[in-house]
Amino acid sequence: MAEDLKKEDGLAKARRILQNYDGPKVRIMEVCGTHTHEIFRQGVRRVLSPQIEMISGPGCPVCVTAVTFIDEAISLALDHGCTITTFGDLVRVPGTKKSLQIARGEGANVKVVYTPLDAVAYAKDHPQEEVVFLAVGFETTTPSECLAVEKAMEEGLTNFSLLTANKTMPAAYEAMKDATDLYLYPGHVHAIIGNKICEDMLQEGVSGVVGGFTGKEILTALAVGVTEFQKGKPFFKNCYPRVVTGEGSPQAMELVDKMMEPCDQEWRGIGLLKNSGMQLRGEYAAYDARKKFDLSGIIGKPNPACRCGQVLQGAIKPHECPCFGTACTPEHPVGACMVSSEGACSAWYLYGDLANKPLNK
Amino acid sequence: MCVGLSAKVVSLKDGMAIVDASGAKRSISAQLLTDLNPGDYVMVHAGTAIAKITDNDTDETDSLLEEL
Secondary structure, eight states, X not given: OXXXXXXXXXXXXXXXXXXXXOSSOEEEEEEEHHHHHHHHHTTGGGGSOTTEEEEXXXXXXXXXXXXXXXXXXXXXXXXXXXXXXXXXXXXXXXXSSOOHHHHHHTTOEEEEOSSHHHHHHHHHHOTTSOEEEEEOOOTXXXXXXXXXXXXXXXXXXXXXXXXXOEEOHHHHHHHHGGGOSEEEEEHHHHHHHOSHHHHHHHHTTOEEEEEOSSHHHHHHHHHHHHHXXXXXXXXXXXXXXXXXXXTOOHHHHHHHHHHEEEEEEEETTTEEEEEEEEEEOGGGGGGBHHHHTTOTTOOOOOOTTOOHHHHHTTSSOGGGSTTBTTTBOSSSOSSGGGTSTTSHHHXXXXXXXXXXXXXXX | XXXXXXXXXXXXXXXXXXXXXXXXXXXXXXXXXXXXXXXXXXXXXXXXXXXXXOSOHHHHHHHHHHTO
8 A cells, every 4th residue: 555655646746747747848768669559558648747858759660661571571572472461550651552461462462470589480380381470560579570580490491581671770779869858768769779979969959758658658768857857958768777787688689789780761751861770791691682672663652641750850740641541541541650559640540639638637 | 570578488499589568479580699588578579689678667657757
């Protein structure tokens, strides 16, 4: 009982700070899709002072997956007869003409898996099939994809490869730093890469807090953030030290560094960002679907009506896109931000009115 | 796909772990963490344990808020 009271007190204090904040206007960008979804789902926006604006950044890996990548995956399935294995939320992301879901109806073999290691197990059980895993994601997901290639090598498999579109979060921080006053850094990413990048951003004058994902962890990180922001000097605070340490995960970073190298990467709606991606190193070319199969000449064309790019850069709110809620809905998404449950448009569609309506104080 | 889940390690064998996430048991890779034991809590992402969780969230958030 005493512990319950203590818990309520902490939560009440964070909420009071955020509700009553009357300092300078502050734009806070949550870069990660998990944060976007949880902030909406838990009604965090409802308790924020009007002086605090939340912006959903480009950290949902599905949302920033380029049209060209989807077209490449469809070509692998339909032109090269590959079996595509993928996380489920990529299946409905529109390519230039169609999604993998529609390609399924034309004969594409698309399997949804929980982890890249499941894709390796599938390849082992189906030696007659060429199995390609769609490797998207940030620092949290890339190590799992490297482990999958390592496992395929251990098993002596020659019918498994990755189609890579891996991205790195620091590139997003750099690209978006002028659109925000304060970053809510994603705790799980920094569990892998540590806090050095946050310290580096601080040297550039960019403030931020690392936060966890429960309602209380998010409110605490935001309360710490606005309190520090009010002092007027750039700052960084790790509000998730039980998971995030300064050095991150050396094992994960060594594994990724051994198998992958930085490359330029296209971000849907944003464009090509230099050194923002990861691809398999040359010695792993046998596991690189782009090298194994001829995918040259595939250049995707985004739907011109979709304004996901501006949403991802915080320039407009999802409901300001002319497609939102009419041509573009979770059932029939035009843009990737409406596909993934972590996408800003999807979260806005599901929770928008309710989540943004202020609570009566 | 970006969601990290916390889970309790039930058993470990050959670089894999059985974890319990709110009652659901699942086999995951434990290769990225070297000092895991049954009973530890981990953050799981895309079928891999990516970090050990060392404290409880209430203690952590309360101590951060006390500083404000």
